[in-house]
Amino acid sequence: MSTYTSPTSVAGHTANTGAVLRITMVAALGGFLFGYDSAVINGATGAMREYFDVGATALGSAVASALLGAALGAALGGRLADKLGRVRVMRIAAVLFLISSIFCAIDPFFGADTGGFAWLVAWRVIGGVGVGVASIIAPAYIAEVAPADIRGRLGSLQQMGIVLGIFASQIANRVIVAMAGSSDASWLFGLDAWRWMFLLEAVPAIIYLIGAYTIPESPRWLVAQGRRDEAMAIMTKLQGEGPAVHRLSVIDRTLDKEHKPRFKDLAGKAFGLKPVMWVGIGVAALQQLVGINVIFYYSNQLWQSVGFQEGDAFTISTITSVTNVVVTVAAIMLVDKIGRKRLLLIGSIGMAITLGTMAGVFATATVTDSGPVLGDAAGMVALVAANLYVIFFGISWGPVMWVLLGEMFPNKIRGAALAVAGFVQWMANWLVTVTFPAISEVSLVFAYGLYAFFAFISIFFVIKVVRETKGMELEDMQN
Structure with a gap:
């Protein structure tokens, strides 16, 4: 009777699918925060407009400000990832999400008459930079650690994270409004309900930050930095010794021939x-x-x-x-x-x-x-x-x-x-x-x-x- 050998199983070594899935899900949290941060402001727009007494154009600027930050983050994220490593840049993105969440909610300069609206826009831009970084770093990291035969399915977790983040923000906003009575009502600890919508983003941001300290660096980046032994240890743990040797040999050849893209x-x-x-x-x-x-x-x-x-x-x-x-x-x-x-x-x-x-x-x-x-x-x-x-x-x-x-x-x-x-x-x-x-x-x-x-x-x-x-x-x- 013939025995089927999985593509992720070579020389008696089977890929540790559970470990690969776990670290992929941590990376995909960047997509979740991407979606959450982009959509959370949906529940706050009416209350913000009334609180700051701004017109339609100013409100549009506040909502869109995160997108300008995202464009900047996407432009800078690739270079930072090549210089600092994929995982370290994930941690940076998590911190940016956390800072934006906290200060959009409790900024001491956030008064309607003290330039608070400009501060809101500034903190949204900072969160947007995190969005831009997360939008490019998660797919790159997942592709570099996933076995080839399941890379497509694992890569799709990034897009799923985005839509789940959008969904979670809507659920959170709905619950807050139901409990507070309206988006502009004063709620827990005297904080307006719409501010709590921003503050709740701190929870997944903290989880993302902690998770980014529990996953290994990209083997491809480690090889590029001359840290081949570390890369080999990680790949062996994730995919088994046989696939790890083959994968690293391919990485070596790619890096030798690689032509860095130029505009x-x-x-x-x-x-x-x-x-x-x-x-x-x-x-x-x-x-x-x-x-x-x-x-x-x-x-x-x-x-x-x-x-x-x-x-x-x-x-x-x-x-x-x-x-x-x-x-x-x-x-x-x-x-x-x-x-x-x-x-x-x-x-x-x-x-x-x-x-x-x-x-x-x-x-x-x-x-x-x-x-x-x-x-x-x-x-x-x-x-x-x-x-x-x-x-x-x-x-x-x-x-x-x-x-x-x-x-x-x-x-x-x-x-x-x-x-x-x-x-x-x-x-x-x-x-x-x-x-x-x-x-x-x-x-x-x-x-x-x-x-x-x-x-x-x-x-x-x-x-x-x-x-x-x-x-x-x-x-x-x-x-």
Whole structure:
């Protein structure tokens, strides 16, 4: 009788899957904090606006300030990780999350009349830097420690961490409002409820920080630093001696031949860049220009503005977050079966229809002194359309964009190309987030009509220029 030998089992040594999973989950906590920090402000926007007495533009700046920090963190995180090590940079990210959480809640200069709003923006930027660092360090670390045969599944934990973080922030906000009575009510220890929303982020930040002291450094980074014996010990513990020897020999060869990506390698004849770079930039920008983060950053304010009570608005946001988690699981299961391009196309068509529906529904709203108000039937249609929109995004452009960007670039430019595409993605995120409050005050019809327009454009973009990468070797990718 023949015996099957797992790819992670060589020469009698079997991969320690439990240990690999544990350290991967610690790394994926960065994704959880990424999602939590990005979405937690959703429950606080109304109370913040009233407390600081700021307009729509200033409120948009506060919400989007973390995204500018994230762009900076993404730009700096790679170099820091190469210099200091992956795990040490995780600890730095955890500290930044912790600092932002605490000071957004209890900053002594946080008075409405003492420049407190500017301090809030500053602490949000610091948290955003942590978001940017976490967004690149976790996938890199997971890829460098995971056995090849389970790397895809383990890598998907980063995206799952993000959507779970968004979901957890909505649950936490909902519980706080239910217990305090409203987001601007004084609650425990005299601290306003909306401040507690920020403060609770300290809990996962502390867990992440402690966890980052319990996991080993990336073997690839250790080899690059000349610490091969340490790398061998870690790889042997995680994968067994046989696979460890083979993996380290591959790392040695890669480092010997490695050409560090340079931004000048991206230059080409297509308006100064290689054609594949424009495709990557388009994919990164369109993922945000369809307005997805309006749902996660402003949904409470949006639903209240059209007639829902605060408690109902929090419940709707929670349902949306649950929907996002479920469809992310579905996307992970489908992306290698259906293919990247087909999923993107399905998502684009679905988003164009649902966003167009939302724009049409808001066109029927009754305009009052306090803003537009939807009738019962229209409100239900808007609610269904919004959640269908999240489904179409979550099963396609949400996770697939990151998969596609990781695959579509040739090896020699992948690092630099990802840096540019990632920066564009964060800046598009910032642009949508900072402009929505002002645009929505002019017209919600225009706001959702604009996002529907970009979803419509994405249909033709996918059909015309996006190549399917399913089943292709990375070495086969061309400029």
